[in-house]
Amino acid sequence: MRKREASALLIGRFQPFHNGHLEVVKAISKECDRMIVGIGSAQLSHTFENPFTAGERHLMMSRAFHDEGLENYFMVPIVDVNRYAIWVAHVASLVPPFQYVYTNNPLTRRLFEEAGYEVRQAPMFNRSEYSGSEVRRRIVNGEHWEHLVPRGVAETIHEVKGDERLQEIMKDHSPEATI
Amino acid sequence: MRKREASALLIGRFQPFHNGHLEVVKAISKECDRMIVGIGSAQLSHTFENPFTAGERHLMMSRAFHDEGLENYFMVPIVDVNRYAIWVAHVASLVPPFQYVYTNNPLTRRLFEEAGYEVRQAPMFNRSEYSGSEVRRRIVNGEHWEHLVPRGVAETIHEVKGDERLQEIMKDHSPEATI
Amino acid sequence: MRKREASALLIGRFQPFHNGHLEVVKAISKECDRMIVGIGSAQLSHTFENPFTAGERHLMMSRAFHDEGLENYFMVPIVDVNRYAIWVAHVASLVPPFQYVYTNNPLTRRLFEEAGYEVRQAPMFNRSEYSGSEVRRRIVNGEHWEHLVPRGVAETIHEVKGDERLQEIMKDHSPEATI
Amino acid sequence: MRKREASALLIGRFQPFHNGHLEVVKAISKECDRMIVGIGSAQLSHTFENPFTAGERHLMMSRAFHDEGLENYFMVPIVDVNRYAIWVAHVASLVPPFQYVYTNNPLTRRLFEEAGYEVRQAPMFNRSEYSGSEVRRRIVNGEHWEHLVPRGVAETIHEVKGDERLQEIMKDHSPEATI
Amino acid sequence: MRKREASALLIGRFQPFHNGHLEVVKAISKECDRMIVGIGSAQLSHTFENPFTAGERHLMMSRAFHDEGLENYFMVPIVDVNRYAIWVAHVASLVPPFQYVYTNNPLTRRLFEEAGYEVRQAPMFNRSEYSGSEVRRRIVNGEHWEHLVPRGVAETIHEVKGDERLQEIMKDHSPEATI
């Protein structure tokens, strides 16, 4: 009989996945049998806050995980429901069964605790050095950014021309008003 | 044959229902046979602006009404549709038939008037003393707040641990970004 | 301190509420402090299967409850989400806290049990005599139907001209195709 | 000052627009200053029942109208809302103001009458000869069909390869199950 | 055989359509056989930013086009999808086939280019003189505004009492909170 695996859930937007995220993932992977990585706000893309599609983020992260030798993970896009009272049930139906949740976000902690899950403190990383918004700012301004993300992430961004896309849309105009 | 009742509609978010709301409800209840109380933005909860679920608000208010001896009312959760041109039809399909609407909100007035309803000025209450945001601010800061709301409301908030929830989520982080 | 009430949940479409429903409600009301009656498929109306709006059903039932002297109940419209894995969370956020659920529907039983609720067998009534579809069939065919429903229900149907509506739409054409 | 125009609303799916529809349109156009033609179920396409997109139907009909010298019309796609109690408000917000509605569909008649509009009987056409499903059946079976529709409709169907599309999808499999 | 027409797409919110918009439309109409004018954010109305319904905007613009002798156009309401990765497919399914897109909005440009469409620079107009927000501001403040829009637009706004509506709702309160 297959051994019941201890699965941990971790959710982020990963716009893009950076070295700080990688440190967290590596630390958690040592504390569980399987990790479920939720790609949050999966429906968003093509804005300054959320430039990359869920599929592009999936590819970035799977390359980074592969290069690190990480294997026991599930990666699952999670679209927003904009209704917090059903958010945990929404997540739980989309991902494989899990036993605990890693988060430092107080609302996430609260929602999973109200639903009866065990919530653990996510490992810390250097937030002043690594942040998605800093990576995006550097891409927009044409500064160096590749050293802040795993190699597979940088390759993916170049491959899908994500840097060029981000530079063009940085003003974040709504597409509904084209005149 | 049953007498045709004069029903009045009043809609609010009631986050939470406070003594000012109660004054309004009591005044209107004297001017109609039946009052329909719409619990607006019913899909929202677990944020600083909207901490309580529609069900929790329903319970708070029904206790407050019971303690006041108010009986002839309907309480109906109304989820947002985010499209004002159909909002009146949305409300009208969810609540029992009504003859007039009490409101001091100019957009609400306009929408119901364009749809042909009679709109009346809602009774005034002391807005500097009573407001939902002030109650929430006091809960977050650990100040006294129970005297601003009916007894049944305070009991419900304690019962569902709503004060603790509000303190934890006051930063109002999105749950989509848990790293 | 307010005594913690034992609340029971019962959900139906009530198209329309009939004497069989009333028997069930009366039986359950003796076994709990408060009953929560969910008006299911609240978004539907104007079809043969679902002729009455949620608001009309709300009015019918509150009149029937009033005439029976039933007082300790909450009535809550529940719109469909068409996604069973989140249905219990959806319901639970809209209604006041409840301790057990009455149902004879196997899927409803399963969903609430998977979510950890206590589920009880709903009291039986004479299904060969009382059914919503039979009431609707009789209305369409111009046969007697008023004796199958509580007086307040019949009054409401006449008041909103629900019998006439049902007769007109019995063919249940889609309004999208008007030519 | 611009003369107030008498506008009539007519809604159909027009899958595709055929000679029977054209007869109706021509008859109504003589009884009003402006006609509003709603393209119903605008979100549907690529099935046997609804093979053509709203945009393709728009093009077909505007060519047919142009060839007939019809000028005073608005053409507006109407997506389904699947909730009849708000359907009239939905339509009314998308189309220019109108005074009456032409329909032979009892539900459409009922909904617009409940909302206070004047509803008129749509002109008759030969339903045994002209019907959308017959045109689609003939396309699927490779029989003659062009004589049943206006010339601009046939041209458009050929141009967008709609006949080929219909033949391929006639089994109407769901795209969700591709294995 | 019908000549294949070169169709251009132009999308705006047109709240309201003003003389600057008209200049753009007239310039584009000379460069193509048919113009498709998308009425963006079609679901919005009754706010300061978006006071007019899609149907009212449709009427305004068709009057303005008629007075200018513009004939070869399609006017299509486009509701927002709030998900940019599918926005082009959404638009393309609602409007007739088109060959190129006119826009000065960088995100719109990017989205249509990623989908393989030819995107052209929209003609310029005097933005300091003509803007929707300036027209709305003047209406709210009771200043002159009619000279900034085509005659048919002003007539329509007066006819639907749009100026009065805008003055009443200028505070843009949410209708969900009516107490």
Next chain:
Amino acid sequence: MRKREASALLIGRFQPFHNGHLEVVKAISKECDRMIVGIGSAQLSHTFENPFTAGERHLMMSRAFHDEGLENYFMVPIVDVNRYAIWVAHVASLVPPFQYVYTNNPLTRRLFEEAGYEVRQAPMFNRSEYSGSEVRRRIVNGEHWEHLVPRGVAETIHEVKGDERLQEIMKDHSPEATI
């Protein structure tokens, strides 16, 4: 520089994943560098046609793939959009970039071809022996079914008590009607 991988897309509902599916997956995996497996109708569960959640299906399949030594795959839940004209864009935004699609479904073929993708014939398997509905029928009737699915699938179904769930809900009643 990372080699550009040839990625193939395959979508199914996998209710549940059976030995026929596994044959197809193994055959395709030899023809591409990476396979993207879309879990279709991801929002559905708890019905006879769709008993398992997307998360449960994800777990079943990843166990089956692991036991077969399959490694180069992405697994992505795809919720239905019920609007075929935008379905390909919806899928493409959720999954990593792909070059071709394997399918035997004519509508899927048509939709991806209209969007410009290369579509290939999916490998055949013995449909009379292996089918999701046959597996579900056997589970409901208490017959042998484990030999029709990979070992990891059977283990998962037992682990989540999916067989018991299917037996209880086989009548597929709507949960909206619990009386």
